[in-house]
Amino acid sequence: MPRGLRRLVHLVLFCPLSKGLQSRLPALKVKYLLLVWLGILVASWVLYMQYASYSELCRGHVCHMVICDHYRRGIISGSSCKALCEERSLTLQRCMSTSSTHQVYSGLWKERPVVIKCGLEESLKGDGAPDSLLRQEMTLFDKPTRGTSMDEFREMLHSFLKSTLGEQPSLTTLVGRVITLADVNKDGKVSLAEAKSVWALLQINEFLLMVALQEKEHTPKLLGFCGDLYVTERVGHSSLYRLEIPSYLQALVPEALSSSLNQWLAPAWPRRARITIGLLEFVEEVFHGAYGSFLLCDASSRHVGYNVKYDCKMADLRSVASEAAIRTFLRGRRCETNADCTFGRDCTATCDRLVKQCNTEVVQPNLAKVCVLLQDYLLFGAPPDLRADLEKQLRTCVTLSGLASQMEVHHSLVLNNLKTLLWKTISNTQYS
Numbered sequence: 001m002p003r004g005l006r007r008l009v010h011l012v013l014f015c016p017l018s019k020g021l022q023s024r025l026p027a028l029k030v031k032y033l034l035l036v037w038l039g040i041l042v043a044s045w046v047l048y049m050q051y052a053s054y055s056e057l058c059r060g061h062v063c064h065m066v067i068c069d070h071y072r073r074g075i076i077s078g079s080s081c082k083a084l085c086e087e088r089s090l091t092l093q094r095c096m097s098t099s100s101t102h103q104v105y106s107g108l109w110k111e112r113p114v115v116i117k118c119g120l121e122e123s124l125k126g127d128g129a130p131d132s133l134l135r136q137e138m139t140l141f142d143k144p145t146r147g148t149s150m151d152e153f154r155e156m157l158h159s160f161l162k163s164t165l166g167e168q169p170s171l172t173t174l175v176g177r178v179i180t181l182a183d184v185n186k187d188g189k190v191s192l193a194e195a196k197s198v199w200a201l202l203q204i205n206e207f208l209l210m211v212a213l214q215e216k217e218h219t220p221k222l223l224g225f226c227g228d229l230y231v232t233e234r235v236g237h238s239s240l241y242r243l244e245i246p247s248y249l250q251a252l253v254p255e256a257l258s259s260s261l262n263q264w265l266a267p268a269w270p271r272r273a274r275i276t277i278g279l280l281e282f283v284e285e286v287f288h289g290a291y292g293s294f295l296l297c298d299a300s301s302r303h304v305g306y307n308v309k310y311d312c313k314m315a316d317l318r319s320v321a322s323e324a325a326i327r328t329f330l331r332g333r334r335c336e337t338n339a340d341c342t343f344g345r346d347c348t349a350t351c352d353r354l355v356k357q358c359n360t361e362v363v364q365p366n367l368a369k370v371c372v373l374l375q376d377y378l379l380f381g382a383p384p385d386l387r388a389d390l391e392k393q394l395r396t397c398v399t400l401s402g403l404a405s406q407m408e409v410h411h412s413l414v415l416n417n418l419k420t421l422l423w424k425t426i427s428n429t430q431y432s
Helices: 003-014 019-024 026-057 060-072 081-085 130-141 150-165 171-182 192-202 205-212 255-265 269-285 323-330 366-379 384-398 408-426
Strands: 090-095 102-109 112-119 222-226 229-233 294-296 304-306 312-314 320-322 347-352 357-362
Touching: 060 081, 060 090, 060 102, 060 112, 081 222, 090 112, 130 192, 150 171, 150 192, 150 323, 171 192, 171 205, 192 205, 192 222, 205 222, 205 229, 205 320, 269 304, 269 312, 269 366, 269 408, 294 323, 294 366, 320 323, 323 357, 366 384, 366 408, 384 408
Parallel strands: none
Antiparallel strands: 090 102, 102 112, 112 229, 222 229, 294 320, 304 312, 347 357
16 A cells, blocks of 8 residues: 555544554554444445335336336326326436336426336246347236127226225215316327326226326326326325434334434424325215225325325325225135234234134224324323323324224214314314
């Protein structure tokens, strides 16, 4: 090593220690050197993991390439295609993906902040080359086939929605809404490319939920689509908590530390109460709605967001499933324990051990799962005169269980009591 470089390293590593201290405490020099190198190794590992996770999770360029290739060949259509592939007024910006098969990006559409979502479910099964990706994506747009009439397409839609949402009297209205959405050029007809695009999108649970719940206040607005890529309004805060520890750092950061930091960074308690009221309203909206009941199968803080006005917005609906779809999944399913009767992460039914088959009703209702999530979020910093009553209400809510069909009145009573308690506290204030 050149003499000048050795001197520089010596100054960087040892200049904080005086020569007298170094001579008296030689062991301290070694410890200091080890600490510096340990810090360098940890920082290098964090940077490497950040780069590795980004390159694995963030594949928006693949989505853009596949979608625009199909659009230029006339295979797909959509209200966002021209902006994405020709005008370039719809652009992908910051990657927010948590899965390599579900790409999520913040973006701009004519200077409006949006969220862009695109699925790559088949991309990992091939050799990874662009040509194989294009071939795999082709299977998404194989229905309907050429020669399908409008009446046949309507029947396709009705049968699919019936199997997904169950027999509902309002399905005809929903079919009409899907047809209107598919008719991008508003000519009163649905072309083959338009039909293929909307059919592929309906296979995505979140998209179907957005269409079914589009008039609900707490569902992000669907702004456009192109093939199986879709664009939604951007939610200002995409999680209840502002600090999300990456998975590769969770072992290094104590849970108590991250929890304390999130409590410190959280909005003022009245604003958290406002967000909570919105979340409770969403639970009401999906419980026996116009298109059936929907269950939250992963009540995570990462799926619940809010905007600048502290109105609750569901940032991620992928874990919300229709009761009919869950029943279909559970019906006739073999089991040994209740854990074998779980749809998603936590929509669990009981196992009938005599016949070794799952029952078809989920035991824990949406409200109980949400209240588990809200305990830490609401109790921290709650007004002293409210805390005891709030803690009691949440404890009652968390213990809700039993078949939804047998506890509807109790469910509604607990939800309304909790919502009323919060609303009385913040009403007639700047936070209401």
